[in-house]
Amino acid sequence: xxxxxxxxxxxxxxxxxxxxxxxxxxxxxxxxxxxxxxxxxxxxxxxxxxxxxxxxxxxxxxxxxxxxxxxxxxxxxxxxxxxxxxxxxxxxxxxxxxxxxxxxxxxxxxxxxxxxxxxxxxxxxxxxxxxxxxxxxxxxxxxxxxxxxxxxxxxxxxxxxxxxxxxxxxxxxxxxxxxxxxxxxxxxxxxxxxxxxxxxxxxxxxxxxxxxxxxxxxxxxxxxxxxxxxxxxxxxxxxxxxxxxxxxxxx
Amino acid sequence: xxxxxxxxxxxxxxxxxxxxxxxxxxxxxxxxxxxxxxxxxxxxxxxxxxxxxxxxxxxxxxxxxxxxxxxxxxxxxxxxxxxxxxxxxxxxxxxxxxxxxxxxxxxxxxxxxxxxxxxxxxxxxxxxxxxxxxxxxxxxxxxxxxxxxxxxxxxxxxxxxxxxxxxxxxxxxxxxxxxxxxxxxxxxxxxxxxxxxxxxxxxxxxxxxxxxxxxxxxxxxxxxx
Amino acid sequence: xxxxxxxxxxxxxxxxxxxxxxxxxxxxxxxxxxxxxxxxxxxxxxxxxxxxxxxxxxxxxxxxxxxxxxxxxxxxxxxxxxxxxxxxxxxxxxxxxxxxxxxxxxxxxxxxxxxxxxxxxxxxxxxxxxxxxxxxxxxxxxxxxxxxxxxxxxxxxxxxxxxxxxxxxxxxxxxxxxxxxxxxxxxxxxxxxxxxxxxxxxxxxxxxxxxxxxxxxxxxxxxxxxxxxxxxxxxx
Numbered sequence: 235x236x237x238x239x240x241x242x243x244x245x246x247x248x249x250x251x252x253x254x255x256x257x258x259x260x261x262x263x264x265x266x267x268x269x270x271x272x273x274x275x276x277x278x279x280x281x282x283x284x285x286x287x288x289x290x291x292x293x294x295x296x297x298x299x300x301x302x303x304x305x306x307x308x309x310x311x312x313x314x315x316x317x318x319x320x321x322x323x324x325x326x327x328x329x330x331x332x333x334x335x336x337x338x339x340x341x342x343x344x345x346x347x348x349x350x351x352x353x354x355x356x357x358x359x360x361x362x363x364x365x366x367x368x369x370x371x372x373x374x375x376x377x378x379x380x381x382x383x384x385x386x387x388x389x390x391x392x393x394x395x396x397x398x399x400x401x402x403x404x405x406x407x408x409x410x411x412x413x414x415x416x417x418x419x420x421x422x423x424x425x426x427x428x429x430x431x432x433x434x435x436x437x438x439x440x441x442x443x444x445x446x447x448x449x450x451x452x453x454x455x456x457x458x459x460x461x462x463x464x465x466x467x468x469x470x471x472x473x474x475x476x477x478x479x480x481x482x483x484x485x
Numbered sequence: 486x487x488x489x490x491x492x493x494x495x496x497x498x499x500x501x502x503x504x505x506x507x508x509x510x511x512x513x514x515x516x517x518x519x520x521x522x523x524x525x526x527x528x529x530x531x532x533x534x535x536x537x538x539x540x541x542x543x544x545x546x547x548x549x550x551x552x553x554x555x556x557x558x559x560x561x562x563x564x565x566x567x568x569x570x571x572x573x574x575x576x577x578x579x580x581x582x583x584x585x586x587x588x589x590x591x592x593x594x595x596x597x598x599x600x601x602x603x604x605x606x607x608x609x610x611x612x613x614x615x616x617x618x619x620x621x622x623x624x625x626x627x628x629x630x631x632x633x634x635x636x637x638x639x640x641x642x643x644x645x646x647x648x649x650x651x652x653x654x655x656x657x658x659x660x661x662x663x664x665x666x667x668x669x670x671x672x673x674x675x676x677x678x679x680x681x682x683x684x685x686x687x688x689x690x691x692x693x694x695x696x697x698x699x700x701x702x703x704x705x706x707x708x709x710x
Numbered sequence: 711x712x713x714x715x716x717x718x719x720x721x722x723x724x725x726x727x728x729x730x731x732x733x734x735x736x737x738x739x740x741x742x743x744x745x746x747x748x749x750x751x752x753x754x755x756x757x758x759x760x761x762x763x764x765x766x767x768x769x770x771x772x773x774x775x776x777x778x779x780x781x782x783x784x785x786x787x788x789x790x791x792x793x794x795x796x797x798x799x800x801x802x803x804x805x806x807x808x809x810x811x812x813x814x815x816x817x818x819x820x821x822x823x824x825x826x827x828x829x830x831x832x833x834x835x836x837x838x839x840x841x842x843x844x845x846x847x848x849x850x851x852x853x854x855x856x857x858x859x860x861x862x863x864x865x866x867x868x869x870x871x872x873x874x875x876x877x878x879x880x881x882x883x884x885x886x887x888x889x890x891x892x893x894x895x896x897x898x899x900x901x902x903x904x905x906x907x908x909x910x911x912x913x914x915x916x917x918x919x920x921x922x923x924x925x926x927x928x929x930x931x932x933x934x935x936x937x938x939x940x941x942x943x944x945x946x
Contacts, residue, residue, distance in 0.1 A: 251852065254930050290569055292784055326575040335566030341502040353494045354574035356487045381565075396570070633864070640860040654844070654861055657836045658868050661875065688875045699867055706781045707860040709853070 240299070241266045241404050241435035242287065247296030249282060256282050258459035260296070266403075269426065269436040271450035273443070273464075278456045280439040281334070284406045287437065288331040300328055300404060327355060330402035334409050336393040338381040344368065344392050345377040348399055355400035367395040387418040394425070405429065407438035411445045423449050491576050495584035499558060500591070509557040510592065517550035517600045525607030539610045540671035544663050546600050547593065548630060552655060554592040555634035556641070556648035558585050563642050578705035586635045586700065593627050610674050618673045625689035626666035632696035633659045639708050665689050713920040719913040728906045735896070735903030743896040752816035757897055759809040761904035762802040763831070768905075769799020769912075770834060773841070774866030777859035789855040790923065792862060793845060794916040798908055800838040807835055827883035830872050837865040 242264040249257040256279040264270055274280045285291040287298065289305055298305045338347045345364055352360035368374045371391040373384075381389055394410070411419055426436060426449045440446050446453045455464045503510060524542040531538060562568040571581065601623065605612050613619055637654045669685040672678070718724060739757035746753035776792035779785075810831070811821045822828065841858050848854035889897070 254927065285569075288573060290572055326573055329573060331569070331573050333566050333569055337566050337570040339498065339502060339561075339567055340564060341505045342498065346498075346501075350494060350498055351570075351574075354491055354571075354576060356491070356575065636864065637860070640857050654840065654857075657833065657840050658861070658864055660833060660836070661868065661872050665875070684875075688871075691874075692871055695867060695871060696864075699864065703863070707856070707863075709856060 239265060241268070241301060242437065243299040243302075244287065245297050247283075247286060247293050247298065249279075249286060249291070249293045251282075255459050257286070257293070257456075260456075260459070260461045262287075262454075262461060264404075264435050264437060266301075266435055267430060267433040268452070269430050269438075269450045270452045270454055271446035272437065272439045272454050272456055272461070273441065273446055274439075274456035279459060280456055281408050283456060283461075284331070284408050284437065284439060288329055288406050289326075290331070327400060328403050330397040330400070330405045332394055332397040332405070332407045332410060334412070336381065336389045337396065338389060338393060340381055343378045343380055344373060344384075347381065347392065348396055351396045351399050357400055363399055367399055371395050387414050390414060390418065391421075394422070398429075403434055405434055405436045405438075407436070409440065410438055411440055411442060419445070488576070488580055491574070492580055492584050492587075495571075495576075495581065496587050499561075499584070499588040502561065503557075503592075508561075509554045510595070513550045513553045513592070513596055514599055516553065517546055517596050518603060520546040520550065521600050521603040522607060525604060528608050535608075535610060536671045536674035539604060539608055539612070539674060540667040540669075541663075543600060543604055543612075543670055544626065544667045547597055547626075548656075548659065548663060549652065550600070551589075551593045551596055551630060552634060552652045553648050554596070555589050555631070555638045555655075556651045558588050558592075558635070559638045559642045560644045563644060568642070578708060579701045582635065582639065582700045582704040585639065586631055586697070589631045589635050589638070590627060593631055594623075597623050597627060611676075612670075612674060615673055615676065619670070621686065622666060622669040622673060622689070625686065625693055626662060626669075628693040629662035629666070629689055629696065630659055632693060632700055633662070636696065636700045636704065636707065639704060642709070662689065662692055665692070713917060713924065716913055716917040716920070719910060719917055724910065728903075728910050732903040732907045735899040738896045738899055743893050744890060749816055752813065755809050755813050757900040758904070759806060759813060760897060761901045762805040762809065762908075764901060765904060765908050766799055766803035766806050766831075766834060766838075769795050769802055769908075770838065770866070770869065773799055773838075773862050777862035777866075780855060780859045781863065784852075784856075786851065786855060786923070787920075789851075789859065790916060790919040792855075792859060794912050794919060796838065796841050796845065796858075796862070797915060798912045800835075800842050802908060803831070803835045803838050806831060825883050826875075830869075833872055834869065837861070837868070841865070 240263050242262060244260060244262040247257055247260040247262075248255060260283065272280050272283060282291060286293045289298075338344075339350070342350065345368065348364035348367055349360050352363050357363055365374065365377070368377050371394070373388060373392065376384070376388075381392065384392070390410070390413075394407075397407075398405070410422055414422065423445070426438075429436060436449075438449070443453075453464050454461050521543075524546060528535065528538060528542070559568075562571060572578075601612055601619070604610065634651070634655050637658070638651060641651045641654055643650070665685045665688045669682065669689065672682045672685070736758075739754050743754065743757070745751060773792050773795040776788050776795060780788035780792060810828070814823065814828075815821050841862050844858045844861060845854055848857060
């Protein structure tokens with residue numbers, strides 16, 4: 235099967251909660267260096283989709299390849315007992331997941347939080363890496379602060395640094411733009427553009443079509459558990475007849 | 486090698502967090518102290534069967550105060566969604582279990598020192614006349630309680646109903662350990678040896694081995710995905 | 711097993727058949743089987759006691775295995791099996807303690823004693839009860855299923871340890887007393903009668919749970935298709 239060029243390839247993924255299907259046969263291909271945005275209403279299953287892709291949630295049916303390698307961390311693999319610890323570890327190093335929450339330990343300083351992430355992923359020179367990232371997000375002077383002293387936007391930056399510290403090639407971000415002011419949004423958009431230039435594949439969810447347009451090569455909508463493409467060319471003004479986008483643009 | 490360093494940093498992170506925030510240890514130790522004090526006060530008039538009662542009370546005090554800490558080790562991961570992040574590091578669930586087990590073991594050991602010391606002072610029973618035997622019972626009882634408590638702590642990470650629910654979950658499973666450890670403690674106080682002592686001891690050993698193994702093998706299966 | 715496969719358990723003739731068998735077995739126990747010399751009439755409760763005790767253990771095994779299957783597959787169908795086994799097993803376990811207590815009062819002159827076998831039974835009952843209470847106390851069904859299944863599975867590991875431990879201590883609980891052939895036959899009939907009766911109860915409960923699930927699923931699907939009421943209808 236030709237999966238080598240795709241960073242993510244997912245076929246027929248199904249996931250149900252309470253026997254109610256949330257994802258019904260979702261197909262997705264993301265090329266290396268491509269950025270996609272997933273939109274959808276609250277409860278449409280965007281987060282579930284990302285969590286499935288990252289391998290945190292077991293899915294019911296379907297297959298997933300990351301960089302052409304089948305991902306074994308799912309209900310399927312534990313069923314036949316073929317879960318392979320090594321391949322799981324390997325795929326974890328490829329993945330960066332930045333969730334809706336900031337995922338920072340409240341009693342560890344910013345620097346220690348980043349150090350912990352660096353050490354858990356087995357990076358060489360964790361201290362140097364952590365400080366380099368603090369420089370990069372502009373919080374080098376606050377290295378010894380506890381997360382609660384920071385504003386939401388700053389915490390978000392640290393959480394992004396935490397998710398990126400091991401240089402993953404595939405990045406999942408759940409609502410990265412929510413709750414950020416304009417300046418922070420711009421910073422994040424620039425960061426995403428730079429990551430894309432480094433051939434990272436990015437997959438993020440958002441409610442705002444402007445963010446989706448600005449940062450994604452393709453915009454997909456998740457509706458009734460099915461993923462559809464709604465705008466392929468980010469430069470064209472999306473007349474977007476799609477019901478998810480149209481009313482928001484008028485408003 | 487990576488696993489060992491990961492294990493070390495996971496344990497260290499928990500201990501450092503607790504050292505800074507002091508969210509559980511003071512409450513746990515205070516609860517242990519108060520319970521020991523109350524139990525011992527009520528023991529004052531008891532002459533007959535004192536060792537039997539002390540054996541049980543020591544372990545009840547350790548169990549109920551210790552459960553607080555066992556609950557906390559996992560609940561803290563839920564706070565800012567850190568649990569998802571931890572699961573995405575290249576580390577298996579078994580190692581997470583072992584790290585949490587170690588933290589809980591150290592916490593419970595501290596509690597045991599305090600509770601046992603207080604019982605010696607307050608209730609005037611020769612708990613420490615055979616320090617080596619008491620140490621063995623304390624260690625095995627600790628491993629038994631911690632293995633079950635850690636396993637279920639990973640299952641019950643909810644902060645809402647707090648540790649009450651965890652105590653409720655753990656008690657039926659840990660009841661054999663509590664009974665065995667109490668009985669062994671009684672034998673230590675009464676300075677009895679013989680086959681009975683070895684039986685209770687071997688039960689504690691078998692229980693610990695089974696549940697630590699169960700934790701390592703099943704943890705992945707039991708935790709939320 | 712699907713819901714439709716279980717249609718037979720609601721059949722009236724099956725219910726009558728199984729209940730009839732149970733009544734016949736109980737009749738044997740009460741009237742036909744000879745009276746035991748030393749204990750008199752009270753001894754007859756033993757036929758019920760042995761039957762439900764065995765079913766209590768069986769139920770726990772079923773619950774534990776189904777719980778493990780749920781955890782492996784995360785399929786709510788297995789949780790329904792486990793729940794049905796939990797409820798019926800709890801009933802059997804309670805009946806075991808109850809009948810045993812009556813018997814003990816007549817035989818040993820005390821309602822309860824700390825015999826190893828009794829301790830084990832009580833612990834079994836406690837595990838059953840904990841699982842039962844847990845099922846009711848957690849709202850979110852998947853969380854409830856995961857936590858309850860974990861406890862049931864660990865209980866399944868716990869129980870052999872307890873049984874092993876109690877082997878070391880000599881108890882007073884009779885293991886296999888001498889019995890006349892008629893008594894043997896009566897006991898066998900009772901065990902079969904009770905097993906069939908409680909199996910039927912188990913399957914009917916299972917079907918009930920499946921129906922309940924189907925109903926909730928339909929309700930939810932209706933909700934998904936009509937997420938918001940029109941504003942005018944809301945009275946705004």
